[in-house]
Amino acid sequence: MENVIILVFVFGYLAITLEHSIKIDKLIPALVMMAISWALISLGIDSFSEWFDSANHGLVEGFSDLAHESKMHLMEETLLHHLGKTAEILVFLLGAMTIVEIIDYFDGFSTIKSFIKTKKKSKILWIFCILAFILSAIIDNLTATIVLISILQKIVKDRDVRIWYAGLIIIAANAGGAWSPIGDVTTTMLWIGNKVSVGHLFGYLFLPSLICMLVPAFIASYMPAFKGYLEVDNFPQEKPKSKFSATMLYLGLGAIVFVPVFKVITHLPPYVGMMLSLGVVAIFAEIYSNSKFSISSHDSEEHDQHAHHSPVHHSLSKIELPSILFFLGILLAVAALESLGILFGFAGTLQETMPMLGTELHGEGVSDLVILLLGVGSAVIDNVPLVAASLGMFSEPMDNELWHFIAYSAGTGGSMLIIGSAAGVVAMGMEKIDFFWYVKKISWLALIGFLAGAVVFMFTRTLF
Known part of the structure; x- marks a missing residue:
């Protein structure tokens, strides 16, 4: 039965990876393989010889000798545990997405355009890379990429020039997301899973992530694509749609940054702080829009009218629910493999067979090469399941350097292919960037940045 479940996961994973070829949204195979995996576990619960206790991170002693009812009860408790952990991530993401949409409702991101007053291509490159690095650490790398490419489209009219900027924005946004607990989904997973803390994450990863952005930007600034000046008379000076932009x-940005502070002070899960931040931002949004605040209405017509005018309701309607459902499916599907002890066993095999590159991470001797390969792998396949799997594979304590290296590799490694990160995929869609153009022109820059940052990480980890 274990082999069947592994096959279900492999075929589901392939369908997710080939999303653009088979024209099926990745949330569909994620949800299907999750449901089938847990159904097979339930039906074949008596055939499994071991069970992995995620709460205690160890195998359950004497599992095969338990009665059928006890095994079913243990399975239900495990599923509930994983659902709770997954829900923490999803609720956190829902709050962050809603705040970003409220900012956009008031055309808040138009303020960023005021930072760009030069026509020199190399200077504009540095401005966008720095903005991507900073913004992605606050509003996540996907949203930062969407915002900056939207601004880029208003400033750089020549698409052949613009796609070069877009390529460097992808690298900078992924680098910026790696060192912040709210900058990338995978880093958020590690933070919510109590594998990394805000202080250590910044200490370990800020410098490597910065180098990962600076090195490609520095090399690119000397390339022909960024020589000279933009051929435009004047930048479009559009007035913001709202005086509260x-x-x-x-x-909104301050409210999101407040979330890690709230967690440090109260020791409550991050989603609680995010809900508080959302509530505060929503209050001001409703006041500024001169709209009545109403959670529900008995009169459906009145409710529809309010939803049309309310920035909060409007922002909630713009939330990208397919991504939320994809995370639900993939995280619970990985949890199925973890519960059967498959990931735990695979981690042991990796640690025994991989060379150490002359140095190893503290703990159980996990090779640096394993984590670097995880970064390369995240460029080919989605980094969310890779990090979810690593949570089940390794048992190092909180703030062990292993978790920070995983955060760096999974976050920045996806830049090496345009399909390797959410930022790359959205840029590909917005600018119709060709996969092979990116491989020829941008991938080598991303690889140099990734390796340079990894070398710097190997230095910064010696400081802790």
Whole structure:
């Protein structure tokens, strides 16, 4: 039965990877393989010889000798545990997405355009890379990429020039997301899973992530594509749609940054702080829009009218639910493999067979090469299941350097292919960037940045 479940996962994973070829949204195979995997576990519970206790991170002693009812009860408790951990991530992401949409409702991101007053291509490159690095650490790398490419489209009219900027924005956004607990889904997973803390994450990864962005940007600034000046008379000076644009931008970004502070002070899960931040931003949004605040209405017509005018309701309607459902499916599907002890066993095999490159991470002797390969792998296949699998494979304590190296590799490694990260995929869609153009022109820059950052990480980890 274990082999059948592994096959289900492999075929589901292939369908996710080939999403653009088979024209099926990746959330569909993720949900299907999750449901089938847990159904097979339930039906064949008596055939499994071992069970992995995620709460205690170890195999359950004497599992094969337990009665059928006890095994079913243990399975239900395990599934509930994983659902709870997954829900923490999803609720956190829902809050962050809603705040970003509220900022956008007030056209808050138009404020960023005021930072760009030069026409020199190399200077514009540095401005966008630095903005991507900073913004992605606050509003996540996917949203930062969407915002900056939207601004880029208004400033750089020549698409052949613009796609070069887009390629470097992808690298910078993924680098910026790696060192922040709210900058990338995978880093958020590690933070919510109590594998990394805000202080150590910044200490370990800020410098490597910065180098990962600076090295490609520095090399690119000397390339022909970024020589000279933009051929435009004047930048479009559009007025913001709302007089509260700047206020909502700074309020929204400040509210998101407040979440890690709230967790440090209260020791509550991050999603609680995110809900508080969302509530505060929503109050100001409703006041500024001169709209009545109403959670529900008995009169459906009145409710529809309110939803049309309310920034909160409008923002909630813009949330990307397919991504939320994809995370639900993939995280619970990986949890199925973890519960059967498959990932735990695979980790042991990796640690025995992989060379050590002359150095090893503290703990159980996990090779640096394993984590670097995980980074390369995240460029080919989705980094969310890779990190979810690593949570089940390794048992190092909180803030062990292993978790920070995983956060760096999974976060920045995806830049090496345009399909390797959410930022790359969205840029590909917005600018119709060709896969092979990216491989020829941008991938080598991303690889150099990734390796340079990894070398710097090997130095910064010696400081802790």
